[in-house]
Amino acid sequence: MNASQIEKNVIALVENFNKEEFVFDLLKAYGISKTSITRLKKGDFNLSKAEGEVLYKSKMLFKEIAAGSLLNTIDELTKDVDSLKHNPRFVIVTDYKTLLAKDIRTGLALDTPILEIHKHFGFFLPWAGQEKYAQKNENFADRKASEKMAKMYDILVQETPGIYDDGGHNLNIFLSRLLFCFFAEDTDIFPIEGMFTDTLEQHTQKDGSDTHTFLDRLFKVLNTKDNSKEADHFKEFPYVNGGLFRDTIVSPKFTAAARKIIIECGDLDWSEINPDIFGSMIQAVVNPTYRSGLGMHYTSVPNIMKVIEPLFLNELNEEFEKHFNDVKKLNKLINRIAKIKVFDPACGSGNFLIIAYKQLRRLEIKILARIYEVNHQLNLGFPDVYTKIKLSQFYGIELDDFAHEMAILSLWLAEHQMNKEFISELHDYGKAEDILPLKEAGHITQGNATRLDWEDTCPKNDDDEIYILGNPPYLGARLQDVNQKRDVELAFRGSKEYKDSDYITCWFILGAEFIRNSKSKLSYVSTNSICQGEQVAYLWPKIFDQNIEIDFAYPSFKWTNNAKGNAGVTVVIIGIRNNSSNPKYLISGSHKGQVININPYLTAGPTVFINKRSKPISFFLPQMVMGSMARDGGNLILTTEEKEKLLQVDNSASILLRPLFGSAEFIQGKERWCLWIKDDQREFAESISNIKERINKVFDFRVSSKAKTTNGYSSIPHKFAQRSPSDVEALIIPRVSSELREYLPIGFLDSNCIVSDSAQAIFNPEPWILGLISSKIHTVWIKAVGGKLETRIRYSASVCYNTFPFPEISQKQKEQINLHVFEILEEREKHSGKTMAQLYDPNKMPKGLKEAHHQLDLAIERCYRLKPFESDTERLEYLFKEYEKMINKNTLLDKPKRTRKKKA
DNA sequence: GATCCGACATTAT
């Protein structure tokens, strides 16, 4: 069935609207067969047992509700694990007035009056096997143009030795000018369509020998007011200026091939180019590491909107709604908008600035249209209007020279596009000045934002309304080079915590200083690492100390954009402002929840910083250590096949082999082995040639490592670099594991096993310790304060275990908990063929095991207090209070440790 | 000597 037929069907459905049959009619409209629908109605296809729900495998989960909270219902349903097992493509909720739907695969949402559903018929096309087309062809023009430009760039660089001698600045300006010409000749900036490419083609030699002189001359013409004395074919070109053509640069020499490709570039339709992201794509042209993904790290428009809306756009829109009928106030609002400064201190090719610019221009259009409407009703005249928003309200800093050129250029392109929109939306009275000669540009500075004084780029007056935004670079502490390390050190003003902080913290600290005691606010897209684990206590006290607070946040979500390759990172969006009584919001998906406080873990609780510590705060708990770290280049570790092969050659080697348990081995039941050679066994070990070879390889690996500590371990190539106790029983706790499980998959290993560094261990453990660590209340703590690998649970001794507040319990209580632990082990034993991953699969966990855990949870929580806990929020708040108490007690006993608490 | 993290890395589906 084709799309237009489906549209007709949906229109017919609306015209003959029938409440009882609605969902079935809808499916029918998309070509679902009659028999399927009959069986769905009868119930044997309906996988849901709930009243008013229809769950149709891989198609949809539908629910009708009485009037009320549609939004809450759809939120709940989209999280309903049992239903999602059946892979419904859409979740639909309706009260038969409004219909909300969510596309589970793409995350797109629909919110429409049910009688207007035909206007959105495309939303459900995937039922008919048709994906939403727009997505696939998005940015086609940008991509095509980028690919062509990349080709031209390669040829130029290849054939022009010394082109980089000035660091590429000359070439960057040259490319930027070319792009302007391509764009100008297709969008009425130049008086004749295609005049740049045509003139070049007609007035240069085919062999490319004079292309550069032509371009040099043309660029001069574009920078000259009076061209009357120029040759005829140059005369028609206008005066551009704006700084773009101000400086004299030398165009690179062209070959026939290079000239040909420049003409091909010109023949593309550049009017389709989208300045929002075009700059980022073109940037990839000169940045080889981004080449394969074409603009890998540009921020997608929806994500930019997530920053801009709560930062200032929502508030401006509310102002507009509030003064809808008051022309005076509306004019005042426009004047306010015309003074706002938007500042991106890591602007790249400017996409945040461009989107912000466009959004403000669109709001201005809306306001002007409304003013016109009111005046019209009052029979008042309405003079021609021009925009009051100027590119000079937009500020940026960017390290990369080419990107900074692109930011300036893209802002001009955006201005031109918005002028067109202004005129067409406000027909009759909306006017725009000629774009040429280019006037004010955005204030984009090239340089290292961590070292520059931001006020040199974006001057700050007392009553200025400045919005800082952007997506500054992330780089973990171990991945920074010396200069970047120094950048962070300077930003931290000498405080030692810089050493383990992500590179982006520079932008938070400098930004906080910039907005302190002013009307300005700030919001970035950031790696979520700064809101997890040890880093929280490094960065956030420095922000909050300046009387600054988090006013909105989007907790962790996965980074995506439309580029070919996506960066592997999970991000958050954080907005900060000077302390205020205005509301605060935690936002996720379509849900926006008002909360009393947002703490640096981006949850709604009180502000507490959990510092990592080397000993358990609950001092009577046994020490937890990391498993043994090989640092062997893989040479001391063997697969089962490798082990078998080794034993076939020499069976006596078996005394040197031990089963190795890291996280994957323990959770997923994988089998690996390691060579565990004691010093007095080394001679024997080296008598076996395969092992001797492995030891040599370990030596080579360690010697050639760039880490000094690893070099040191080359003296003991027969052993793991760092070894935790062997020949004792162990409690193993995976260092990284899935966040989807209800309980941490932990367990006991016998004394022959070696725990690898991908797991933590407690040696010679008492059984009740397993009970403590696998308890619900402990998991709540881990998930709140622990580090994460993206969103996965990352268990560490110093952040998770040593900080966990647990009361000192009696021997009798321990024995009580022991019994529950034995119960759990017994339940696991009943399914001995299953791996831990299977046993603890949140959907398939055996009932008995679940019940045993539940009983354990109750017993553990009774150690804290007799009154049962009602919710995880309550558990966490209680734990934070206990933590505070213990910290204060410790502070009295020994040297002070930093901890603070703010208002709840 | 011990560690927490990764604009990630690798395996399932």
Add this chain to the structure above:
DNA sequence: ATAATGTCGGATC
């Protein structure tokens, strides 16, 4: 392709 889910070893404490 996308979804699921944890390695390995550096630089720092």
